[in-house]
Amino acid sequence: ELTMNTVLAITNQKGGVGKTTTALNLASALADENKRVLLIDNDPQGNLTASMGYTPAEQKYTLANLLLAAIDYPEDLELHLPRCILHTDGKPDLIPANRRLSDAAARLQVMQISQYSAANDSGRCAEKMLAQVLMPLRDAYDYIIIDCGLKQELLTVNALSASGYCIIPVQSHFLASEGIPDVLDMVRSVQKHFNPDLKIAGILLTMYQSRPQLCKSVQQSVREVYGDDLHVFDRPIEYTIRIAECPMAGMSILDYEPGNPAAESYRNLASEVLQLG
Secondary structure (H helix, E strand, O other), rough: OOHHHHEEEOOOOOOOOOOOHHHHHHHHHHHHHHEEEEEEEOOOHHHHHOOOOOOOHHHHHHHHHHHHHHHHHHHHHHHHHHHHHHHOOOOOOOOOOOOOHHHHHHHHHHHHHHOOOOOOOOOOOOOHHHHHHHHHHHOOOOOEEEEEOOOOOOHHHHHHHHHHHHEEEEEEHHHHHOHHHHHHHHHHHHHOOOOOOOOOEEEEEEEEEHHHHHHHHHHHHHHHHHHOOOOOOOOOOOHHHHHHHHHHHOOOOHHHHOOHHHHHHHHHHHHHHHHHH
């Protein structure tokens, strides 16, 4: 039974921290544990869609259709869901994205503006449209993992409003400048206004050249700056050139090279995620 707790948003407004790679490989590791997993590409760039072996521009039915349905004719939402979910043998399911997600984000913005005018009496909330999209899917999956983009803040707020947890990937050697304060501000704002149940599962150190000393010092500095209430996942994700090759093959690192240290790191992350409340 999917609870809010098993919806996870992978988010950091910084680029190049490994969000998409984390979403794909965490989902694959959970699927390897016989969990039913749905990936959602919540980024108009469609990187996750491409990494799963699909061409974003060719997708007729995407997350954009579902958000627009939630805005315009919520009663028909369930009719649209099945055709927007891609099934690939032995892999997590995917709701793809492409540029049209930017149009949906623009519509959400218009909706958000009218919300604050007296004319709006629908009680519907632009920040919670993705939560509405996911409602009917809760019974079908054990985990839903949402890959967030950089630009469209309202799309990320929607993901956080729909999630029980977020994971914040951070490039370990740039910790100080890695946008953690921005993510934390957004998380606090979502907790306050839209989703009091949202929790931070942890900071995931990515692109990590295996130097145990560095890792320890990074984990310590996170604790110094943010206290003990911000968890750092035990095992950083090792950097491997193989990770860069996987999307070309439309495969996760777990399929592409299961013995790779990075694959082991993602299995470790999955086992921590399986422990979450």
